[in-house]
Amino acid sequence: MSQRKRVFSGIQPTGEAHLGNYLGAFRRWAEMVNDYECFYCIVDLHAITRDYERPELLRRVFELTVSLMASGIDPERCTLFVQSHVAQHSELAWLFNVVTPVGDLQRMTQYKEKSAGLESVNAGLLNYPVLQAADILLYRADYVPVGDDQRQHLELSRDVARKWNARFGDVFPEPETLTGAGSRVLGLDGVAKMSKSIGNTLPIVADPEQMWSLVRTAVTDPARVRKNDPGNPNVCNVFALHEFVTDDEARADIEIRCQTATIGCVDCKRILSDNLSEHLAPVRERAAELTANPERVVEVLAAGAERARSEAEKTMSIVCERMGVGPDVLAASLREFAPKGP
Ligand code: TYM
DSSP states (O other): OOOOOOEEEEEOOOOOOOOHHHIIIHHHHHHTTTTTTEEEOOHHHHHTOOOOOOOHHHHHHHHOOOOOOOOOOOOOOEEEGGGGGHHHHHHHHHHTTTTOOOHHHTTTHHHHHTTTSSSSSSHHHHHHHHHHHHHHHTTOOSSEEGGGHEEEEEEEEHHHHHHHHHOOOOOOOOOOOOOOOTTSOOOOTSBBOTTTTTTOBBBBOOOHHHHHHHHOOOOOTTTOOOOOOOOOOOGGHHHHHHHHHHHHHHHHHHHHHHTTTOOHHHHHHHHHHHHHHHHTTTHHHHHHHHOHHHHHHHHHHHHHHHHHHHHHHHHHHHHHHHTTTTHHHHHHHHHHHHHOOO
């Protein structure tokens, strides 16, 4: 029987899970368990590279686990866990530091964006992509489903794998980036990527009222000032979002009515908001059930960490052997360098 290919992906517990995460990641993660052996990780060690408060971090880890499970990610069919619960992530990141040029890290767009304007930049922010490479390569993953914004970090993960393999021998596959529909969902401003740090998001567990209060503020075609101006759906983010939740026929109708000014932007937003709320209703319901049953969530994470750890140990034992570190390696190698007897 051929072994299934491996998938790894991660998400930071830094804010409420939003539509960009759902469309760019969760939806696909949930489906991929049918074809691949999947590892999905809540990357708290990445999240602490920014200012954070301890209680907030723990709450976010819990809420994100709930959102992932509520979005259909079945923990019985994949390994769902928290990064800091598997110590090997940090260990491998340290070992990868020695094959990663600082210049490559300084060139990362996300590093430049996140460090801009900071008086003091912590080393974790610079080394962030090394930890990301460790996350993926620890499980020797073949594929990494992510949104567009992660492409550069994944290129670096491949460089790390290549450099490490060249120096210590082939161990790591070069992981392939998988992006697809929904890999760059724009925020309510219609300009920037939907992002927790910008605050232009639609949370996936928003109730219909909250959803409407957010969707009604979304920016539409800027050239359409009055209701009887014809609109251009091709430049309108609200119309783009319809693609994910409105059927083809209804969308074609909205498109024509927007172009002929027989539907206004508010009506178009109302339909979007209603369709989003309906589409996400099962997610909201499952999230409420899980939140009322926190022990189940903790159990899932404990089981996930145990499975992840046993895979991580396998990789670390080969890595330590090749790099000449770790207690087992020293004990097994004593004879190689001990002075020969008379
Ligand atoms: P993070 O936490 O910012 O986002 C998690 C996932 O959601 C995707 N995403 C989006 N997709 C489409 N449109 C958007 N507006 C949008 N916003 C976010 C992201 O691309 C990502 O797939 N560094 C990573 C976390 C990470 C990781 C990993 C990912 C750590 N280690 C290993 C993959 C593999 C991050 O900050 O994602």
